[in-house]
Amino acid sequence: MSATATAVSAQGSDSPFPLEKDDLLSAYRTMKTIREFEDRLHVDFARGDIPGFVHLYAGEEAAATGIMMHLTDEDRIASTHRGHGHCIAKGVSVHEMMGEIYGKVSGACRGKGGSMHIADLSKGMMGANGILGAGAPLACGAALAAKKLGHKGVGISFVGDGASNQGMFLESLNLAGVWELPVIFVVENNGYAESTSVDWAVASDSYVDRANGFGLPGVTVDGTDFFAVHEAAGEMIRRARDGGGPSLLECKMIRFHGHFEGDAQTYRAEGEVEDIRNNRDCIKMFADRVSEAGVISRVETDAVDAEVATLIDSAVEQAKAAPLPDTADLLTDVYVKY
């Protein structure tokens, strides 16, 4: 994939914002909650508090948030191994998420799933996924169910640039087209699959071409630009709801942390992480824009920051205090009835 394919949705990213102040504040709150959640995990993981594999979404918040603002609980998303941001933006309780990551009964999955398997069907969150590409057929299934049951729900499939080469994902692009499913495929292109570059691993000039190869409309946006994502996703989701079928949205974005916690990131360019943190922080960019436009003041965002910090503190505290699962829990929940 060529590094020059940066075509950004042209319109709609300028002031006046297409969102009410309340919505903007809520977007800010969501992004900030993800960031705070992730930064806290980063610290606590390094301290040895957290077991297992943890993949952080920090830096990519604008994408999850911009997309999920269009969705209700009836809409379903199928997420990835890097799923915390999707969960939070889709409305999963951060307390339940933190409990899950700590392996406690208070967790969203009662401690049985862990970071890579957080789900909350009641919120339309079909699960993070440890298997790359596996969510795409599941999202197609959600879209199929919406269609057959006659409601206006959509399915959203998230994949990374790496997972976009997985057969399950590619098959799903075609299936969605053939069955005319209300599903949107979101490629979260953060430039890397583990240590491997997207420029090498995706043999295609752009995701728009790849989408077209399956008869789907495709759009590439700057995934660090909340407004660009919000607009492009809104259009696709509206079209899908109205029976216009599937489409593909590439969000070009950046990963603040390593692939997983513990990654030394020697495959990245020197200074790359500092540079993106300083110059391409989607939350900072959002805050600057809304404050420069005079819509939301620094005082207001500071208040949200404080509120979010308290929320995450309490999530961590509760998670640490919560009981571990019971011996008996080992054998339950395999079947509804066996």
Add this chain to the structure above:
Amino acid sequence: MSATATAVSAQGSDSPFPLEKDDLLSAYRTMKTIREFEDRLHVDFARGDIPGFVHLYAGEEAAATGIMMHLTDEDRIASTHRGHGHCIAKGVSVHEMMGEIYGKVSGACRGKGGSMHIADLSKGMMGANGILGAGAPLACGAALAAKKLGHKGVGISFVGDGASNQGMFLESLNLAGVWELPVIFVVENNGYAESTSVDWAVASDSYVDRANGFGLPGVTVDGTDFFAVHEAAGEMIRRARDGGGPSLLECKMIRFHGHFEGDAQTYRAEGEVEDIRNNRDCIKMFADRVSEAGVISRVETDAVDAEVATLIDSAVEQAKAAPLPDTADLLTDVYVKY
């Protein structure tokens, strides 16, 4: 896939032919051998002589022949369930093929494989395949071996229009691009996957688009036109040998028989089969052209016809007369050593 995507390679299909007379005669002989082989199977299957699933290639001979004429035994092909034509064009003995189809020890696989698993590695034929799409990675492997071992061999992957939606095939398109493999993906588009139409099942306007979505050059030709196939394949194979990487060739073609023997074909249009047999028979078209151009006479093609009929007679006779495998054969050939 829209039915109008019929762009045909423009040049080279006209007289003077780009092949010597001997080569033209040899192409005719190959096509005729395939046709005779298949037509005989059709009759003998109906009579109940032949066990199992048999998928006939009749009507599609120009594609296998036009491509395989560019190949040597060092080049590898990975075929499909509809593999007889590929085998014959790649030089596998019709006697061994017939023996295999009859389940005899004289068969190419000593009776253990059957129609769907005929292989002859010494001829570069890596196997028909009962699993659709599974051959594409294998052909990539052959191409990788050629590259690593430093010889000029290429790999050719055949898939049908149906199998072109299989994840293994789609992943292979990307892998071939990333690894710059000398491999050519041939989509044999005969309009149907079993009873399902390509127009419905492939959600894309053309295979050229699909190829481009994986960064590969793609070309569509009339697969019933031997010369068009021969030229387009020749160019792709030359480029691959010279380190120019992979590409995709769609051959639009027609299936004379049902999906497999026993198929009543009620999904086809009324008169469709008669029409294509009368007006789009690739062998007849070839013979007409070379005779109209005065290069090969009807007498010469008649002689080949007779020769081929004798060959197939003898293959059937030998296959019927050959012994069945022995009880002991059940347990051999699982491992080189266990």
Add this chain to the structure above:
Amino acid sequence: MTRKISMKEAVNEALDQEMQRDPTVVVMGEDIVGGTGSPGEDDAWGGVLGVTKGLYAKHGDRLMDTPLSESAYIGAAIGAATCGLRPVAELMFVDFMGVCLDEIFNQGAKFRYMFGGKVETPVVIRAMCGAGFRAAAQHSQMLTPVFTHIPGLKVVCPSNAYDTKGLLAQSIRDNDPVIFLEHKNLYAHESDVPEESYTIPFGEAAVLREGKSATVATYGQTVHRSVEAAETLAKDGVDVEVIDLRTLSPIDNDTVIESVEKTGRLVCVDEANPRCSIASDVSATVAQEAFGALKAPIQMVTAPHTPVPFSPALEDLYIPTADGIADAVRKTMAA
């Protein structure tokens, strides 16, 4: 009203009745309608062997053809099952599991556990299994042990039309993912089947023939060969109890153990390959739970540790035969 129908018809009838009963049941697979997008008749095929023929006329687009993309549509069936549908997806031949297993074993099978019991995935995956059809190595496997190994799946493999109808209805009404394996060599096999709808619970083996001398436990095609062996042995005064396991997960170990407590002798028959098979699973359970009742070594009769050969001459040797089963019973009687 009971009449004789084939196993193929039993599948069709169960699907039909369940679709009538529950509007959330949908059926999908390659060519299960047949002819979608094609110029000829709709409902042209009704599946590669005609099993779903006629259902499209009755239920319309609740039956869906699919592109040749097993991961995508099987995964979609699983996803849809968590969203209010009750999909029945056909994987034409179980041999194709290798192209879509992740969706089955890492997704559908694990959802409930991974998500802490907060989800139900009522999906049925139907597939043809088994040898004897001259369909060669990639279209003739049982693969029952692979699915049985996986926690979270239920695995059904009936041997006759009656069980097929009742177990398929149960599979569709069941709230867990079910792998429903139809032995293609039994499709034409007929038995008495009530017209009205009924279900057969999972985890209940059927004792097809009572006997005191030895127990044969099996399922699928080899049920019939075991009964045949039992009939032959009866002439020699050997009185064999034949158990049709019917469902492999859950499995009815109690019925097998009860029988072995009576007979003291066990032969496990399995058309699957021998290693880590259903035969070895049942053997091991009995060797642990009913060791004291055993009067002789447990015998296993399975396919060999080879792929399925094409040549009819070899394929006939591959599948456990009535003779081979009878020999194993004689061996355990002699011990």
Add this chain to the structure above:
Amino acid sequence: MTRKISMKEAVNEALDQEMQRDPTVVVMGEDIVGGTGSPGEDDAWGGVLGVTKGLYAKHGDRLMDTPLSESAYIGAAIGAATCGLRPVAELMFVDFMGVCLDEIFNQGAKFRYMFGGKVETPVVIRAMCGAGFRAAAQHSQMLTPVFTHIPGLKVVCPSNAYDTKGLLAQSIRDNDPVIFLEHKNLYAHESDVPEESYTIPFGEAAVLREGKSATVATYGQTVHRSVEAAETLAKDGVDVEVIDLRTLSPIDNDTVIESVEKTGRLVCVDEANPRCSIASDVSATVAQEAFGALKAPIQMVTAPHTPVPFSPALEDLYIPTADGIADAVRKTMAA
């Protein structure tokens, strides 16, 4: 020269030596070099846990990163193996088998048989297996029974660095497809390993501890737990023979049977799920072949019939423990 190295280092060393020895050996997998196309260092990762680190510097582009397309590159490895290369392909976690199983079980495993013995497919598929890493349901499975079930595959699962080096060298030189499973929880485990290259033949179990009271047969991580149990039991005068199966296909039944003939008691320990497992396979074989030697029911100690739970509190209960194994031995002693 022998020194202590870890199992992780043993894998690295075997790959290094075999690549030196045979120019047709190539190694491929996701991030096994690491950093391909990326702006930073080459050879940045050497695999997700650093197992192949340093090999790129020595052998250059005979190590290849791959896109995230397991069917394509594992299939390519298999295809290349029929064309003169000897590829070692890494499937990062064996749990990912569901996205590429067809290439393994219907292609590579069946070529030789389907093609009448006329082809060799010398390919090794390396993958991490096993629980204890807090990696949850989709990154912690054994799945050894699935591969062992499939004719045409060889299956290896070593328990220590010495065996790892010798068995991996053998796997690479072997002319059949080999599934080489590395228990991730043993990567740091160290043992004495010669510097020079050597091979260990397949189908030869190792008797790690001789004993007369009972036999424990196992492999992988539970080997160490079984030895621990044996040491505990020794204090009570129970003298346990511990057998490390090392290769599961072929499997060394002779050594197990010989041991059972001596001890009369067998406990089969398996970290895999219980149904159709290695534990049931070994049990069944002994119940058939050495029934007369058995003085007590065969005991199986396995993971439960559940996915692997994430919470460390549950995962620790999931894996068979030394205590659980000791209890099973006591049970068989009491019977």
